[in-house]
Structures are given as C-alpha cells and as structure tokens.
Amino acid sequence: MVWENNMRYIEQHNLEYSMGKHTFTVGMNQFGDLTNEEFNELVSGMVQIDADNLTAPEVDERDEINEGEAVDWRKKGLVTPVKNQQQCRASWAFSALGAVEGQWAKTYGRLVSLSEQSLIDCDKGNGGCRGGLLARAFRYLIRRRGINSAEAYPYTGQVGFCRHHRTKIVARIINCKRIREGEINLAKAVRDVGPISVVIYSGLKTFQFYEQ
Template sequence: MVPLPMAISLAFALFVVSSAMDMSIIGYDATHMTTTDASASSWRTDNELNGMYESWLVKHGKSYNALGEKEKRFEIFKDNLRYIEEHNSGNHSYKLGLNKFADLTNEEYRSGFAGAIPKRKFNNVRSNRYSPRHGDALPDFVDWRSKGAVAAVKTQGSCGASWAFSAIGAVEGINQIVTGELITLSEQQLVDCDTSNYGCDGGFITDAFDFIIKNGGIDTDKDYPYTGKDEKCDTSKKNRNVVSIDSYEYLLEESESALQKAVANQPISAGIDINSRDFMLYDSGIFSGLCGNLLLIFCFRGS
C-alpha cells in the first residue's frame, strides 16, 4: 500500500492502569468460602452446577491437562458464579456473567491479562484546545462506531499489550476521520519494535505514539498480524508506513467537560484500571464499579 501523506494530531486522555489490588478475591482456597458456600445444595444442586460447568467448558473451548486441575477450576467457577448472581440480584447499571475468565481467581486474571506498568512516565504535552468555553454545544452521546471510525473489537489475549491496542485504536480513528477510510493497524509492530515499552509486559500509550511518529508511521495488522506474544521485530515490515501521525496531546486533568468535548471531535485513547473482580466478570451494561487507584485525571466509566 502507498503511504498516506497526512498530518494528524491526536488528543487523548491518559489514565494509568493501576496495580492496586481489589481485595474482593486474591486467590482461591478454602478460606475464601463462606459458611453458605460450604454447601452447594443450599444454593444450586450438584447436578445443576456440573451441567453449567460442562456447558461453559464447551462454549469457551476449555480443557485441563494437569491432574486435579479441572476440579480446582470447578471450585473457582462456583465461587465466581455465586459472586455473579449476588451482584446481578442487586440494583446495578451493569451485569456480570460467566465469560471466559470465570475459571480464574482475580489474582490470576490480574497477573495474566491486566498487563504490568513497569514505570511511571508522563510528558508535558498538555493542551487546553478542548477546554470548555462559553457557548459550547456539546452532544450528550457520540457513537464513533456508527461513523465508521472504530474497528471491530480486537482481543489481546494473555499478552499485556493493552497500551498498544489503545494507541492503535486512536490512530485508526483519527485516520478514518481525515481520510474517510478505516484501516486496521498493527499492534504487533508496537509490541515487537517499540523498545521504549515492554511488549507483553506492559507499556505506555505515549511511548507508542512517540514510536509511530519517530518511525514515520505504522503498518497494517494484515501485513504485520498480531500473535499475542513477544516476537523479534520484523524490520522489513517496520518501515512499511501506511498511516502516520505527527503529534498528540493530553487533555487537561480532572475535566469531564474537556473529555466530553474531545470525544465529540474524535475517538480518544484512554487507560483504565481493569483489575477488579467486577471488571473481570463484566458482561453487559454501563460499568460503574470499582475503578481502583487511578494515577492521573479521573475515573472513566464507559459501556
């Protein structure tokens, strides 16, 4: 593909993923069970629980090879199911469900999927371009998916590359707004080639933007596909710059109005704390649960 000459400015609100631990469940053992938990028959029958578990295993293609692992996962599954049903019986804006993480403790989920942030680094690229001004008429709702600026949902798997997915999503969005064409781009190129970040061990969105700027652009995910693990940088594809940007900026901290104004103009990049048990088991609705100790700006809650 021929590189697209363009000067694109990205605006994003950065929320650093916190390593704060949600104490709702740290690991699974017998001490986590309540008196009520000790007797499944007071809640659901053994046959019903076994049937739900077997159906869940089939749906998510799960199998376990280690001796006793299936039984261990079943106990965790039951604990999560009880938590889900207790939550869903309350008056909340979102529902929990038996998603693919339902056989994991929250500690396992955090260590395997949340991604690590090995350093804290912020630059000084602040902007008041989206500061609220008198007379601003801001929409209450903007769906950039319906405008063709958001690609289909991508899955990072067990690689802690959320920083790369967030950065790429913002670049894809602003490129579509400028050119009218939605081109899906390569997270794997960032994982492999952006040495300022740490690949599957975590990273920063700003460093990803810096890499794209210094590299002169980024390749497509079709040409440089995602593998979900750290690979050697493919230098031949590294220089196939299909989409480029020339700048980015932070929104002003602690201003929901500035965020609202920015989102009215373009998709933005944001990081949130996904460590909580509610987020792990999220199924539907507008998430308004525990956001953890976010280190910058404010707690963002989205659907």
C-alpha cells in the same frame, strides 16, 4: 471452586441489579476460572507511571457537556472490531493504535486495522508483552513515521523479531496531545476529536465480568 465462587458473585450482583442497586449487569465469560488477581495479572498492560513524568495542567470543568449530546464513533466508521490481546499484556499498544485508527479514518475516510504486533516487536522503549506507556508508543510512531496494517503484520500474542516494512506503511502521525484531566474534558475530546486513547483501571471484579 474459583468458577463456583465467581458464579455466585455474578448471581448476587445481578440480583442486586434487579433491585436497583447497580446500573449494569455482569455475566460469565472466558475469565470465569480466574481469580481477580489472576485476571489482572493476565490483562493489565499499562505501566503504573503512564503519566511519564508529565505535569497535568490545571482543570476547569465549569463548561459542562450537554447530557443530551451523544456521538457513537462506531456508527461513523472510526472504530475497528474488538480485538483480543490474548495472554500478551500489550493493552498499551491496542489503546494507542485505536486512537490512530480513528483519526486516520476521520481524516482520510478509510478505516484500517493497524498492527499492534509491530509495536510489540519494534518499540524497544516499551515492554512488549510486559506492559508499556502510551506516551512512548505515540513517540515511537512519530519517529518511525508510520505503521503497517494488521493484515501485513499479523498478531501473534508474543514478542518476536521486528519485521516492520517501510514499503507497507498504511498510516502515520506527526503529533499527539495529552488532553486535560477530568471526565468533562475527556467527554469533550471524544465528542470533538474522536476515539481517545485512555488507561482504564481494571482491578475491580465488576470489570472482569462486566456485561452491559
């Protein structure tokens, strides 16, 4: 019944898309047998207080982005292939390391897939497969002075013993910065800096079945 309800929702949405009511389509995928509540329980890995008690600066969005500008960092070799967190709610680790991977490739010309599993097992300031905070993940990476590759420390999708290898560190960061609030500031950061670590609200059913 869940699958059938989701299929009817997809068909209705795409019918409305053909009528110009939506700007994107949805499609059946591996989440088709889940209710929206079950889907969010499965994939949501960000702790609600991800602001981590930091105060956002005042926002000035008068300097708008030129709509004709476009940067695709995937084509410039700064983005690793899409990864699957499986049933481990560790999107915080994937998000943080996606930004680090991009900056490392931009600086040194070498794209390396980094180990989310290392963060899940070793970053005790976060909750492993129970969710976490981006700010804490970055602070951990700075304190640890580096992280292993996904090849050296492969993903298991569950919390295990910390097996971080100091001799196998492949990337490191010494600082991080929170960008100013607002879509224009985010667009500028993506254009000028590279892939940015963000938190996405995934509660809508359209996100569960988003296609293109």
